[in-house]
Amino acid sequence: DAMVIQNPRYQVTQFGKPVTLSCSQTLNxxxxxxxxxxxSQAPKLLxxxxxxxxxxxxxxxxxxxxxxxxxxxxxxxxxSPGLGDAAMYLCATSNRQATxxxxxxxxxxxxxx
Amino acid sequence: AQKITQxxxxxxxxxxxxxxxxxxxxxxxxxxxxxxxxxPSSGEMIFLIYQGSYDQQNATxxxxxxxxxxxxxxxxxxxxxxQLGDSAMYFCAMxxxxxxxxxxxxxxxxxxxxxx
Numbered sequence: 575d576a577m578v579i580q581n582p583r584y585q586v587t588q589f590g591k592p593v594t595l596s597c598s599q600t601l602n603x604x605x606x607x608x609x610x611x612x613x614s615q616a617p618k619l620l621x622x623x624x625x626x627x628x629x630x631x632x633x634x635x636x637x638x639x640x641x642x643x644x645x646x647x648x649x650x651x652x653x654s655p656g657l658g659d660a661a662m663y664l665c666a667t668s669n670r671q672a673t674x675x676x677x678x679x680x681x682x683x684x685x686x687x
Numbered sequence: 688a689q690k691i692t693q694x695x696x697x698x699x700x701x702x703x704x705x706x707x708x709x710x711x712x713x714x715x716x717x718x719x720x721x722x723x724x725x726x727p728s729s730g731e732m733i734f735l736i737y738q739g740s741y742d743q744q745n746a747t748x749x750x751x752x753x754x755x756x757x758x759x760x761x762x763x764x765x766x767x768x769x770q771l772g773d774s775a776m777y778f779c780a781m782x783x784x785x786x787x788x789x790x791x792x793x794x795x796x797x798x799x800x801x802x803x
Contacts, residue, residue: 616778616794616795617732617793622790664730675737676722676789676791677734678733678734680729680730680731
């Protein structure tokens with residue numbers, strides 16, 4: 575089945591220690607998104623890629639970076655995680671049409687100690 | 688600016704009964720789309736149903752239907768014959784076109800609990 579995969583499902587890191595979260599997709603979608611969802615809140619878009627074009631949301635902290643080496647993979651790098659970065663990180667994909675549905679992966683739950 | 692409002696923080700429903708989750712929206716765009724997603728405790732966001740602003744008929748997907756009232760700017764989700772597995776957080780979202788792909792603006796969500 576075509577799907578969006580996120581690894582790991584649970585990640586524990588230490589305050590200030592860089593961490594990378596991974597997302598892969600078999601849907602062959604052009605667009606990949608990263609969302610941050612804190613407890614009991616709605617998801618918040620951090621950035622997205624249309625093919626290799628990177629688009630950052632205006633209020634996304636510089637601490638968050640992303641890489642998309644090919645169509646299938648996208649990575650979220652947190653350079654110096656703070657306690658406030660503990661959250662669920664959701665990856666989603668869609669085709670380029672504005673009407674296309676976004677399909678989400680299972681998420682990575684990040685804990686910062 | 689686009690805005691989604693879900694006024695029900697939590698809802699209870701008896702198993703096998705129908706339930707309506709409310710969603711109102713605000714936008715000045717003539718073309719827009721509305722989505723409902725389900726998020727179980729495991730965290731995955733599961734797409735349920737989509738309604739385009741120009742769609743003539745209300746969307747339906749199995750036990751899910753969307754009661755779209757454009758003049759009232761509401762897009763309520765109706766779940767028929769509730770099941771225990773329907774217990775989850777439900778988010779209403781509106782898409783904002785970005786020219787390539789789209790940005791989803793989410794409501795605050797409604798927690799649904801199905802009682803046996």
